[in-house]
Amino acid sequence: MDAPTKQTISVKLVLLGEAAVGKSSLVLRFVSNEFQENKEPTIGAAFLTQKCPLPPNANGGSRSVVKFEIWDTAGQERFASLAPMYYRNAQAAVVVYDIFKPGSFVKARNWVNELKAQKSDIIIALVGNKLDLLDEAADAAGDDDNDDDDDDEDGSNKLVRKVETREGQELADSEGLLFFETSAKSGLNVREVFMAIAAKIPDSAAAAAANKRVVGGGPGGAAGATGADRIDLANGGENNANSNCAC
Ligand SMILES: Nc1nc2c(ncn2[C@@H]2O[C@H](COP(=O)(O)OP(=O)(O)O)[C@@H](O)[C@H]2O)c(=O)[nH]1
Numbered sequence: 052m053d054a055p056t057k058q059t060i061s062v063k064l065v066l067l068g069e070a071a072v073g074k075s076s077l078v079l080r081f082v083s084n085e086f087q088e089n090k091e092p093t094i095g096a097a098f099l100t101q102k103c104p105l106p107p108n109a110n111g112g113s114r115s116v117v118k119f120e121i122w123d124t125a126g127q128e129r130f131a132s133l134a135p136m137y138y139r140n141a142q143a144a145v146v147v148y149d150i151f152k153p154g155s156f157v158k159a160r161n162w163v164n165e166l167k168a169q170k171s172d173i174i175i176a177l178v179g180n181k182l183d184l185l186d187e188a189a190d191a192a193g194d195d196d197n198d199d200d201d202d203d204e205d206g207s208n209k210l211v212r213k214v215e216t217r218e219g220q221e222l223a224d225s226e227g228l229l230f231f232e233t234s235a236k237s238g239l240n241v242r243e244v245f246m247a248i249a250a251k252i253p254d255s256a257a258a259a260a261a262n263k264r265v266v267g268g269g270p271g272g273a274a275g276a277t278g279a280d281r282i283d284l285a286n287g288g289e290n291n292a293n294s295n296c297a298c
Pocket residue numbers: 068069070071072073074075076077087088089090091092093126180181182183184233234235236237
């Protein structure tokens with residue numbers, strides 16, 4: 052009789068960050084628990100969904116399900132002008148950088164500034180990705196301690212961390228962001244990013260979202276208008292949230 056009702060809360064989320072920092076890989080890990088070593092670059096944007104149950108809330112005991120509607124944008128400069136279409140309706144943003152590329156951290160800072168200027172109430176998670184490469188760095192250092200850093204041909208020596216955890220944490224603290232260091236490759240902390248965002252969705256927004264059916268509209272409500280590479284993985288899990296659930 053009194054079975055708790057399950058409400059589905061749709062959360063629109065956008066991924067932003069320089070090209071090749073691992074945005075698509077983080078989404079793929081979260082949605083499909085997979086990793087591709089040489090992932091082809093995203094063209095325009097990709098759309099994916101994933102459901103996660105939230106723990107029962109203290110007052111009602113009802114078990115809510117968060118349905119993330121994820122817009123994974125392309126990082127190339129030529130797509131940057133399209134970004135506002137994706138973040139305008141978003142409740143949350145994941146801003147990603149590569150801990151081995153300081154330029155990508157500068158870019159992440161710019162995205163945070165732009166997001167806050169345009170949409171002050173958006174929930175932002177700052178994510179430093181490719182943490183697994185640190186283990187490789189440690190292994191390599193163990194093998195050979197000659198400091199011949201000649202493999203820095205393209206200015207991105209993959210084995211030396213260039214953005215310290217402290218720098219990411221300080222930016223996050225000063226701007227009020229969630230902060231994680233992740234590995235899309237190993238899966239480390241990927242689920243945690245999305246769970247932390249879900250936990251920050253305010254009750255009022257959740258209730259409002261629950262009352263409003265979201266009909267798969269694209270950015271600004273114009274579904275498919277950007278020619279987005281649209282991959283809706285929700286179909287497989289739509290009937291059974293738990294079987295397709297990353298959380
Ligand atoms: N070692 C490692 N490589 C990663 C990780 N995430 C992404 N990559 C690789 O980095 C490249 C760019 O990834 P992609 O997800 O396409 O980046 P995007 O342009 O930001 O979407 C691909 O070759 C991925 O396999 C990670 O956490 N660790």
